[in-house]
Amino acid sequence: MKILIKNASYVVRDVNRIEKNVDILINGNKISKVGEFSHTWLNKDDIKIINASGKAVIPGLINTHTHLYQHLLKGHQDNLSLVKWCEKVTFPLIELILKEQSGGEAEIFSYYWSLLASIEMLRNGVTTFINLGLTLNSVFKAWEDIGIRGVGAITYADMWIPDKLKLKKRQFKEKTLRFINRWHLTPSPNPHIYIMLGPSAPFLCSENLLLWIREQATQKKMKIHTHLSETQYEVELMKKEKGYRPVEYLENIGFLKSDVTAVHCVHLNEKELGIIKKYKVIPVHCPKSNMKLASGIAPVNKMITMGIDVALGTDGSASNDNQDIFEEMRIASFLQKVASNSAAAISAKDVFKMATECGALACGINAGTIDEGRLADIALINLNQPHLLPLGDLINMIVYCVRGSDVETVLVNGQIIIRNGKLTTLSEEEIIKEAKKIIGNKLNNTGIIINN
């Protein structure tokens, strides 16, 4: 099947290449042609046409860090910093989920939270995300059914967290190898399901575990996704227990390579910034989460000045509490400006690149720009609205003025998933109806606030 995106008023191929009044031809799951071209040679029976007049066509946005299960914790608490927040907000829910990790009801429950979070992201123009989280088959199934591209970073932790949340070492190694075989080493990979290795954070994992993960990643050519230096607490703990700051420690044990995406990187000193750059580690910035949990402000302006590629994430909905990468882009920019005491600190172009090209690099996917041969992951923004008129500099407008709700059409892997605001792959009404029932039943009497 071919798709023709016709007469696009603007195509943002990347931050430095904006074209006007062009067409995009999609063949299968790839972008096959971009430009002004005659359509006479196209067989009209074999082609879907999307009229993109009055629209800006952008590469699908990439949410490089989230935790889907936290969709259940939206609006739950807004007064706890990370450690207390883990104890009071996320751990009780994780315990509830793990208690029945397999089995019909638990799988259905997970399927629905995963669908809800995926719909929220799609509606905000997100075509790919990294989910550091509880890896369940039903979570993956939701991505496939709805048609989003998800990267499951399989969580590990064998320290600091409550015993009841820890997997036994043998158990998680076996599980991981099973997942690697099923999803990564397969001869016909699923375009909606990628996996990564996901050690939760250096202070949550034994050295032994980290080295095993490093070995697997290198052997099997996989990426690693981990939290890193989110709080001052973590830095102090690592200094006390290992004698090193977290980034230094990871360097010392030989963990760092360019396959590592490191989420947060709030508390890095100059030396650690140098280490990140040296190994081409990709920091993932989650500004709203860092603000809400009062974790601190990551030195992103400095990173970008140093030439480090930084990606962008919303983090989970318990610490944000939404999955709107447009809002995340502008807050990333504004936060660096005020923190750096310079209005010239990171620009709209910088953050747009974080949410597209750098996200693709972090996920290891052939996307992030609109170019021939790239995956057809694309979002169309409706520009014909009072709040986008007059249209100033296009990248500034996209970053500072466009809202997630202005996204009208979304393609993932060459498939139209949202068209004119409507989900095409599943029935949104049915999902809402079922989700209310299933989530309501499950969370009842758990202490998790739920008003539906």
Place this chain on the structure above:
Amino acid sequence: MKILIKNASYVVRDVNRIEKNVDILINGNKISKVGEFSHTWLNKDDIKIINASGKAVIPGLINTHTHLYQHLLKGHQDNLSLVKWCEKVTFPLIELILKEQSGGEAEIFSYYWSLLASIEMLRNGVTTFINLGLTLNSVFKAWEDIGIRGVGAITYADMWIPDKLKLKKRQFKEKTLRFINRWHLTPSPNPHIYIMLGPSAPFLCSENLLLWIREQATQKKMKIHTHLSETQYEVELMKKEKGYRPVEYLENIGFLKSDVTAVHCVHLNEKELGIIKKYKVIPVHCPKSNMKLASGIAPVNKMITMGIDVALGTDGSASNDNQDIFEEMRIASFLQKVASNSAAAISAKDVFKMATECGALACGINAGTIDEGRLADIALINLNQPHLLPLGDLINMIVYCVRGSDVETVLVNGQIIIRNGKLTTLSEEEIIKEAKKIIGNKLNNTGIIINN
């Protein structure tokens, strides 16, 4: 005409009073009854019914500081701090507007920017705003035609700004008195048009002018809206020129009273915070603007702890660049959390109050809560959406998860202005069409980026 908002799933009467499954009766421009009540006595011919099942009904939000004309400057620049930004971004546009302050074409131009910004605010649940700006009859006419409640704070400045932007002293005094007579001292005030006195900032006004404004405000029982201590530059300038910091200076000349709303209040020391509290001045916090222009972070957490009523504003679209008070609420909360190094710093409740009750106090209008006798300024939020499910704590959800685009219906002064997402008073398509043409013609060759 009566309106019945029926079966509202939630009514947020104020942050501490949330009621479930109640009705709201509106009679004329006021809320006449809230609760569970029989409708048999209502004459159904004389009543419009809004089904509010699945909705949260909230007091209309109040945007306590904006500059409507900056709608034209969205996405224009993102690398300048206040002083340079004035010189390069706002002053050239003001000059263009002032050049033809009266006359057909200029009036039409102003009418359209005013409509566009008003639509953006209405769609975000804003029912009342304060516009510190160029006061033109056509700007006011737009508010009346569309049905929003606007407060025009008439701008003054006779120092620091370029000569060509200064009004002659006699001229502006005459103009002000004319406006006061027409809009404030009238026996039948227009519900859509209020006015305030708007000295731009202490460093932009001569003492003479400030004292004249103080005298007018006291004599005529008017409010004063002014920028105050937005930048460190302003503080240093005032210290150098007057020997005092801005707030101390205003106290010294007898300017401060509880009728003053002071926008920004970023750079206040302990003594100045005490002065603000003593005179019951209402600071207006504009977090995103302060971030974008790298002005600094206002000590809002401290203000609230001290019991100061703080209101919330988006500021103009050249320094934000949107007019979404939901986004402003969450960023206000998150910014204080990270700046105070405490996740417990100002809560969702605090910021919701800023955007409702404190806004009403700042505007001097009988609104901000849903109570009998209050103005019927109300917004309905559609809760039945994947990103609002499950519904956690309602105020947390409204502040952290609801997007402006979730606002479905908006009433101002007892009139339904937006119903099911559609503007009822004017044709949005016609406005967009006309605005594109008129703004395009006007801004062509001015150096203001415009892509429409």
